[in-house]
Amino acid sequence: MNATPQLLWTPSPERIAQSRIHDYIQWLARENNLSLPDYHALWQWSVDDLPAFWASIWRYFDIRHSAPYTRILDEEKMPGAKWFEGAKLNFAEQLFRFHPDDPDRPAIVSQSELRPLTEMSWRELRRQIASVAHALRGMGVRPGDRVVAYLPNLPETVVAFYACACVGAIWSSCSPDMGMASVVDRFGQIAPKVLIAADGYRYGGKDFDRRDVLGTLIKSLPTLEHVVSLPYLKPEVPVPGTIEWRTLLNHDGEPVFEQLPFDHPLWVVYSSGTTGMPKPIVHGQGGTLLESLKGHGLQNDIGESDRFLWFTTTGWIMWNSQVTGLLVGATICIYDGNPGYPDLGTLWKFADDAQLTVFGAGAAYYANCMKAGIEPAKLADVSRLRTIGSTGSPLPAEAFTWIYEQLGQNILLASISGGTDIAASFVGGCPTLPLYAGEMQCRGLGIAVYAMDEQGRPLIDEVGELVVTKPMPSMPLYFWNDPDGKRYHDSYFDTYPGWWRHGDWLRITPRGGAIIYGRSDTTINRYGIRMGTSEIYRVVESLPEVLDSLVVDLEYLGRESYMPLFVVLRPGVALDDGLVKRINDNIRSALSARHVPNEVFAVAEVPRTLTGKKMELPVKKLLLGMALEQVANPDAMANPGSLAYFIDFARRRDAGIAENEAPGQTAG
Template identity: 35%
Template sequence: MATQSTPRKLWEHPNPGTTQMHQFKNYLSSKTNTRFPDFQALYTYSVTHPTTFYHHLFNYFPLIYTDTLPNATSDRPNHIFDPTARMDSIPAWFPGMQLNFAENILSSGPRHGQPCKTNKEDDKTACVSVREGSFTEPIQHLTWSSLRHRVALLANAMRAHGFGKGDRVAVVASNSIDTLTVFLATTSRGGLFSSSSTDMGVKGILDRLTQIRPRWVFVDDFSVYNGRTVDLRPKMAEIVTGMEGVPEFEGLVAQPRFSDRPAEVSDVPRTVSWEEFLRKGSGDGELRFERMDFSDPFLIVYSSGTTGSPKCIVHCVGGVVLNGFKEGMLHRCLGARSVALQYTTTGWIMYLAAVQALLFGSTMVLYDGNPFLPNLETFIHLTSRLRVSHLGISPRYLQELQKNSIIPRQVADLSALQVVTSTGMVLSDQLFEWFYDVAFPKHVQLDNVSGGTDIAGAFATANPLLPVYTGGCQGPSLGTPIAVFDSTLKGGRGVKGRRVEDGVPGELVATGPFPNMPRFFWGDEDGKRYRESYFAKFDDCWVHGDFVMIHPTTKQIIFLGRSDGVLNPSGVRFGSGEIYAVVDARFGELVADSICVGQRRPSDTDESVMLFVLMKPGRKFSPGLVNDIKAAIRKELSPRHVPRYVFETPEIPTTVNLKKVELPVKQIVSGKIVKPSGTLLNRGSLDYYYQFAKVEELAGPLKAKL
């Protein structure tokens, strides 16, 4: 897409006045005596009057809380956060406000912060658990009453085991009802929850666990993926061995993957069964909640750690609850009648997003396994059968459907579907247009989201008051002050950033505090690693690490790639996403995937762009294809975008969440030796790229492809 042209409009809400976003706009207008003619005016107010905005935002939602501030009603607007504090001081929000994550999930608070069961009535379905294949194992429906009872039993067993506020529990488990129960039981007690998926290697798991030092680790006894059942008891034993030097660690609890036949774990050291752990609670089914300060920690998530130990990012209870209401209810139109299916592992931040659907009384669909088993249409049929209204997937999922000529709207009845959320990587312009022209019903909103683990939320997200155009994200998240700064500035301590005009690519930044900023990194006692991660480049300004552009006409936020992967040949800066868009659009029939990185070795005076393409089965890589790719990039972008080298690759490195990882490849081809982290799904794939550090010496077939 040309940066200055107006992209094609693909969708508009048929009746925006009925949406919660519109109703909140009117609510805030009446409370502040301010007119908001459009969303841009509302957003501008939210970031220029943050204390007033967040005061009214909090009051708009049915949260359950206690306000301990004296004269709370009159004083509260002046006690949201300290607006004079530097952003890098990580100011506390809503002092005196106390709440609990699990309580807000399991109950509703329609007035004055008091709990009730509105939209979460006992006999209403809270969760639907679906195992791989959708129909090979029974689909389990769980009511709100049953979910509350399960959480109470486990939470009281934890209490009997001495678990309390500030203690950590981790899971290595699937997206299941048991895992959800552990999450809610842990947080009901004021503890901190952390999760990893079962497909992560033991090293990657221990890189996380040895940092956060949990008291208990809940682990699935078996995993099932792609039709293959794996006994996880050997992995349990390795985890126990790896945790021997952690004094806080008390042991493992085995979660039964098959409820009718739990694995025998008596031979696994320091491990008890789920039932044995529960027995200590003596069947106590009374729900109790430890309300915590708004800024108290409750969740630990992790950076990808693709080239080093992962950062243990700690989020606070109030920030996640409030932001969950804001993004879910206002931006994504989730409500009590919604049915939300987010495809995710427990090792991805989207697991939290999936759980947050319960805040509104929505039905949460938990899916565990390969969405393409037994065939590519299975997930579509499941979406239809469960009357899913909000479906969360990734661009890779859409690519698989497209390349296999699967047309969802011809496969099943998708009349209940309202929103499809895509995240995890750049969504190409081609997929936007395929989505509406070919694949899905035209009434469905395509919600391209970007933000992530670091903020437990989005910088750019859906909006029912704005159109969907080809490419990018619809707009910013309310109350989160973002901007695009000049990425050519070297930056450093005390260096002020400089805004660029709309239409000019640059560095995505946040210029002021917001409640869902992480509180700290676990183990980062002096905060040095936190500051270096977000505040090292520009003074008192969060730098997120994304290379983006705001469209000058539509105000879409267009993500062009990661900043550490920005390509810079001869001083021309552009994102790898621009290259991927051309390859996907023009060569999708031949190329399955690609990865584009810059090579600059210590002896190089300039950067060279390298493009590696993974061919589809049965398709051949050839010098003619190389010439065609270069010609297409020259025509669609510019001569300066053309890669110097184009090679075939047998495999593209990804994380366990299937995000392609450019930085290790960039470092390797630039002459560095990389120690891959346990979060990489295919660590061995990196070995192939070492030969390209000496690209001039390549001989034979490889040389012919330069």
């Protein structure tokens, strides 16, 4: 059994009484004649009776629709469950029920390294969304067409997304700090009709002109019919041959909301596996809507009086989560730039200037602030904050403690873990439950998530695979260009047939909480940004000196990510400083700076199976300290002797011996 961790927070009676989830439980008692004494009883009901639970979310949040549903759920199967058949709605229409008596209230507060703090009212947001949707229709964009964005995290990006949703177009975005290969690999799969792109961005005080990259991107996407440019880095210099963003804002009129089936595609997001191209995941308008309302409104207790930031780029699923904060009437507050520039106090100062009540960021940000000795309350007025959000990687227990030491006892720490794959959280926060150091408070409502052993038996207080045993409305509709569903099936359902295996190590505690111990598969989750190893291999192995490569991320239970890259070099080639720099520069420019390895090592061979597959997961387990007999069968390997290097590497790392003393390498 595991010892009970430190109790850090117990919600006050006032916090409980004022929470949206408390109101929802009272509403269930009146409307459904349900008596649910606490959150855990509510969760159990929500997974035992999926149709009743999701129907209650529809009714409680008063989903706007033009045609009613005829059936809530056809059957509890995965994949392929059909939700709310017959319903017609529009995702963007849910936005404009809020603040009718105060239309000049801020809907978006924004700041970047290039722009000072600015506000956009709900009135202006409505006008701009209507105008851009009108312009898209004028370009011939129709329901189901793809509109892609290569934009920073700006108000224009939010407007463009909701305009697409109005039309029924399918949205997809990449951040302009992503390299060209990564962007083409993503957008090229979905054949977009319109591209909206910025000319560049500023990060860490440096300007990055992307006009040349934009030109290459346009040539690489032959299906494009229109290109809209946002002169952001140099507003006075138009991008030749493109439609300027400002011309999309000339129409005055009310928004027109295309009425669409519940499962009409809303966006394509990308989650990379360990082989092949990034997976283009399609989520539906209705499922994303319901999950966003439930997650923001009930789990994280965000409402109309809140000002909500989740620091992110447009290439991370947390951007999607951030912009859906508007669906509960909150003011979303967005910051574009380097959170560590000019120092790690930047976001805390923004929290003061934007008057934030909800502050979210990746776990690595809080860990970095803690290590740097940052004291938020000495840098800014953070007294308005009532919720802190964390995700991207496990938040270590000492960071939990640091947050309460720095921000006081009135804070709900909503540490969450979910995924791009479901655009939701499996486990996370609840404003009516106590919180313990290092532990997420609960499993999400309507999500039948368990820690499972290899035989599919649920575990309590033991580490197992994160498995979901019943469907969710926000699970992918399908993967793009996967007509028989094989890639979708193989990504989640091949380990436990009929159940979703996510690829995380999970422990459900006796208190009903949850702890995530990192990835159980080989997808790289680097500071909250997921990338398949195959993307790194394509870049590294494009160098003529590199014959083969293998990469693993040893992030585990809140430890700082350590990602070594192992390379097999051509005979006669040494791994000197120059080659290491070229490897790192290639990864930085083609993929992202976040995926540059901590160290590069030369090895004689990459371990492979008899069928030629790189043995990433066994190597990862070896380097995390597991015994050879637990992770690999030499008889099933093409080159079993190759594991000796990694066994010795793990031994030396555990013993604290410098990696550059490990045998068989030339380190740079």
